[in-house]
Amino acid sequence: PHRLLPPPNRRPLPPNHIPLPSDLARKKRMADSSAPHSNGGAVAEEEDPAVPRSLAPPRRVALVTGITGQDGSYLTELLLSKGYEVHGLIRRSSNFNTQRLDHIYHDPHATPSAARPPMRLHYADLSDSSSLRRALDHVLPDEVYNLAAQSHVAVSFEVPDYTADVTATGALRLLEAVRLSARAKPMRYYQAGSSEMFGSTPPPQSEATPFHPRSPYAAAKVAAHWYTVNYREAYGLFACNGVLFNHESPRRGENFVTRKITRAIGRIKVGLQTKVFLGNLSAARDWGFAGDYVEAMWLMLQQDKPDDYVVATEECHTVEEFLQAAFGYAGLNWKDHVVIDKKYFRPSEVDCLQGDSSKSRRVLGWKPKVGFQQLVEMMVDNDIELAKKEKVLVDAGYRDPKQQP
Numbered sequence: 001p002h003r004l005l006p007p008p009n010r011r012p013l014p015p016n017h018i019p020l021p022s023d024l025a026r027k028k029r030m031a032d033s034s035a036p037h038s039n040g041g042a043v044a045e046e047e048d049p050a051v052p053r054s055l056a057p058p059r060r061v062a063l064v065t066g067i068t069g070q071d072g073s074y075l076t077e078l079l080l081s082k083g084y085e086v087h088g089l090i091r092r093s094s095n096f097n098t099q100r101l102d103h104i105y106h107d108p109h110a111t112p113s114a115a116r117p118p119m120r121l122h123y124a125d126l127s128d129s130s131s132l133r134r135a136l137d138h139v140l141p142d143e144v145y146n147l148a149a150q151s152h153v154a155v156s157f158e159v160p161d162y163t164a165d166v167t168a169t170g171a172l173r174l175l176e177a178v179r180l181s182a183r184a185k186p187m188r189y190y191q192a193g194s195s196e197m198f199g200s201t202p203p204p205q206s207e208a209t210p211f212h213p214r215s216p217y218a219a220a221k222v223a224a225h226w227y228t229v230n231y232r233e234a235y236g237l238f239a240c241n242g243v244l245f246n247h248e249s250p251r252r253g254e255n256f257v258t259r260k261i262t263r264a265i266g267r268i269k270v271g272l273q274t275k276v277f278l279g280n281l282s283a284a285r286d287w288g289f290a291g292d293y294v295e296a297m298w299l300m301l302q303q304d305k306p307d308d309y310v311v312a313t314e315e316c317h318t319v320e321e322f323l324q325a326a327f328g329y330a331g332l333n334w335k336d337h338v339v340i341d342k343k344y345f346r347p348s349e350v351d352c353l354q355g356d357s358s359k360s361r362r363v364l365g366w367k368p369k370v371g372f373q374q375l376v377e378m379m380v381d382n383d384i385e386l387a388k389k390e391k392v393l394v395d396a397g398y399r400d401p402k403q404q405p
Contacts (some may be wrong), residue, residue, distance in 0.1 A: 059118070061085045064140050065126065065174065066147030070251040071192070073100035075145060075294040076342055080104070080117050082298075086138045089124040089148070100251050102169025132177040140183045143301050145190045147176050149221070152255065153196060156217035157347055163216045164223075171224035175231045175239070186238060191228040193243040194221045195251040195286065195353045197313070197340075204352035207243070207310050214348040225308075232306055240300040245286040245312035245355040247293040248375060248381035257286065257319060262379040265330045266387030268337055270393060272401055279344025281320040284352040288313040289370035289378075299364040312355020312367045325376045330384065 062079050066072045067088025079086050090098070098105070104117055122139075124131035126148050126379075136144070148157060149167040156163040171191060178187050198205040199214035213219040225241050234238040252259040258277065264276035296311040317325075327334035360366045369379070393399040 003222045003387045006374075047168075055152065055387060059083055060143065061087070061139060061185065062143045062145060063087045063089070063135065063141040064145045064147060065089045065124075065190075066149065067121070068098050068100055068252065069147060069151075070100065070249055070290050071147050071247070071294055071297075073104075073251055074149070074249070075297060076101065076104060076119060078294050078298060080113055080119065085118040086120075087135070088119070089135055089143065091125050092123055096257070115176050124391050126166050127172060129177065132174055133180070136177050136187075138326045140181070141187060142180055142185075143188045143190070144174070145192075145297060146171055146224075147192045147303045148357070149192070151194075151216065152253075153185045153217045154344070154346060155216045158213050164220045167217065167220035168227070169221035170226045175227055175247070178239075179231060179235050179237060186236075186270070189228070189231075189237060189239040190297050190301055191224055191239065191241050193225050193241045193308075194218065195243060195245040196199035197225065197243065197348065198353060199350055200378070203313065203316065203352050204356040205310065205353065206356035207308055207359055211357075214350050218350075228306070238301070238306045240303075240306045241308040242297050242300055243310045244293050244296070245288065245310070245353060247288045247290040248379065249290040250379050251290070252379070254285045256320060259383075260377065261323060261326055262376075262383040263386070264337070265326055265380055266383035266385075268332065268389070269330060270387045270391040272293065272391060276338050276341050277341040277344065278319065279341065280346075280349060281323070281338075282318055282351075283349065283387060284316045284318045284354070286312045286314065286316050287322070288352045288368050289375050292368045292370055296360055296364060299366055303363070307363075309360045309364065310355050310357050311360050311366070312357040314355060314357060315352040315372055316352060317372060322376065325373060326380050329377050329380050334339060345350045357405075 052078045060083070062084050062198050064075060064079075065070050065084060065088075067076055068088075068090055071243040072088065076086050076088065088101075098121070101119075104119055106117060122135050124135045126132070148170065150159065150163040151167075175189065178189050180186060194217075195205065196215060196218035197211045197213055198209055199212040199218055201209050201212045211225075225243075227243050228239045231237045248256075254260060254263050260278070261276065264273055267273035268276075273282075293311055293376045296309065300307075300309055323338060327337070390399065393402045
């Protein structure tokens with residue numbers, strides 16, 4: 001939609017600013033509300049005037065926590081493709097951590113060659129209730145996707161208190177903010193669960209399988225799951241749990257085993273690395289493509305009734321099988337490059353996670369599009385190209401060749 005020109009006396013906007021609906025539109029959306037709301041004011045410093053929502057085509061609004069992560073970036077792409085206005089919550093950091101969104105971001109000071117995507121980032125934190133409340137009351141979203149967490153299983157053993165505070169209690173804070181929102185029409189809420197919640201329960205694991213978490217991360221996710229169920233039953237919230245099994249992509253964090261492997265392959269191919277150190281190679285997981293899985297998240301919030309769903313490929317592969325597929329595709333023998341390091345073994349291991357996603361396939365009409373081998377090849381291809389660029393920096397003296405990701 002065409003936007004009105006800002007008044008000449010408006011001060012310059014920050015570089016990362018993307019315009020939101022005007023205050024007129026915001027007040028219109030709050031008009032019928034009788035619920036209490038925060039007087040915290042707008043999250044942004046300034047806003048460009050926009051076409052009032054009453055004059056513009058209807059557009060649904062989504063708020064995404066964890067938007068800078070793997071799932072958050074794919075979900076943002078999906079929502080924008082469906083005509084949503086997307087708002088993301090990010091934590092303040094000394095370093096920029098928005099690289100997964102760089103291809104979506106549009107500098108408002110640049111001469112636009114195309115319409116700016118309706119995406120905006122706000123500072124907030126799951127450990128800070130007031131920031132969550134302000135963000136919700138400012139954005140007034142139709143849908144809330146809680147993807148944020150301390151999501152590394154091994155790290156959760158090192159920082160259990162923090163993991164519980166952000167992953168479990170953070171979800172509770174957000175649910176409470178949703179419940180007390182100023183929006184007249186109730187929001188729909190998605191809670192990101194994890195197959196790690198099943199832990200030592202034998203596969204296949206479905207919605208009826210009991211949880212037996214084997215890490216602080218998994219235990220925190222179980223708490224967040226039951227908080228979501230409780231708010232659905234106690235307050236009538238449209239709140240869904242998505243129990244997603246392992247999902248990977250070229251955007252996966254480099255300290256997760258699948259991406260650690262494919263990054264190492266790229267560096268080995270160009271001569272920057274010779275060995276990769278791993279832990280338990282017999283651990284088996286149900287690996288899918290993150291881009292497929294975010295569609296299931298969205299589908300859950302489009303149903304008539306809220307419910308909980310397992311999302312999985314229903315195939316299981318060990319870490320060793322992933323090594324064979326990835327190194328083999330790159331023309332390498334994994335046994336020449338992999339070294340077992342006991343420090344990467346967990347205090348309590350999870351042997352096998354394999355999902356039964358029949359309910360998601362039946363009710364949501366969802367099914368995975370990317371198979372295991374295709375996923376492996378996608379990640380290896382990406383990381384070989386990334387390593388070639390890295391090699392240019394090393395050869396030019398801009399990077400230490402011993403510096404690993």
